[in-house]
Amino acid sequence: MQQIKELEPEYEIITEEDSSSTDRQQEESKEGSKTQRIEEKSSEIIPGSFVVVDGESVTLLSTPGNAVKSPIPGVVVEAKRIEGKKSITIETEEGEVWRFSGFERVNVKLNQNIKEGDILGSVGTSTGSEVNITLINL
Numbered sequence: 830m831q832q833i834k835e836l837e838p839e840y841e842i843i844t845e846e847d848s849s850s851t852d853r854q855q856e857e858s859k860e861g862s863k864t865q866r867i868e869e870k871s872s873e874i875i876p877g878s879f880v881v882v883d884g885e886s887v888t889l890l891s892t893p894g895n896a897v898k899s900p901i902p903g904v905v906v907e908a909k910r911i912e913g914k915k916s917i918t919i920e921t922e923e924g925e926v927w928r929f930s931g932f933e934r935v936n937v938k939l940n941q942n943i944k945e946g947d948i949l950g951s952v953g954t955s956t957g958s959e960v961n962i963t964l965i966n967l
Contacts, residue, residue, distance in 0.1 A: 863964040867927075870900035873945075875952065875960065886963040893933060895952045897960050901927060905941045915953065918965070919943055926965040 867887040871880045875897055878889040899919065906926070907918035916930035917937060933953035937943060952960055 873900045888959050888961045890959045891952045893954045893958045897949045899943045899947045908939045928963045931960045
């Protein structure tokens with residue numbers, strides 16, 4: 830009869846360099862989940878739009894003038910030009926902060942309560958026929 834040898838438990842030694850690499854991987858995963866969350870909502874924002882993921886933001890390409898709908902309920906906490914683009918920022922009750930920029934026209938104002946599906950504005954042409962969406966925090 831063959832004897833079964835008991836194995837010693839294995840421990841992974843994490844050096845400071847490995848730790849920063851792990852932190853970087855976790856941050857990249859977090860950024861990926863942000864863009865994935867926006868992608869999941871893209872068909873609600875501008876139906877039929879073409880989705881382009883670029884780092885931590887998502888760009889929806891569509892025909893100028895098409896309506897841009899809110900994918901989330903919340904409050905408009907910012908409405909201004911950012912880098913020359915008409916932009917609005919909405920904060921949800923859960924603390925998510927969504928920034929939309931690249932509007933031709935904005936249909937909401939500061940401190941306005943937004944329901945999911947409300948029209949925020951229309952697709953502009955400031956940098957092409959697109960609206961850029963970023964989840965600032967999650």
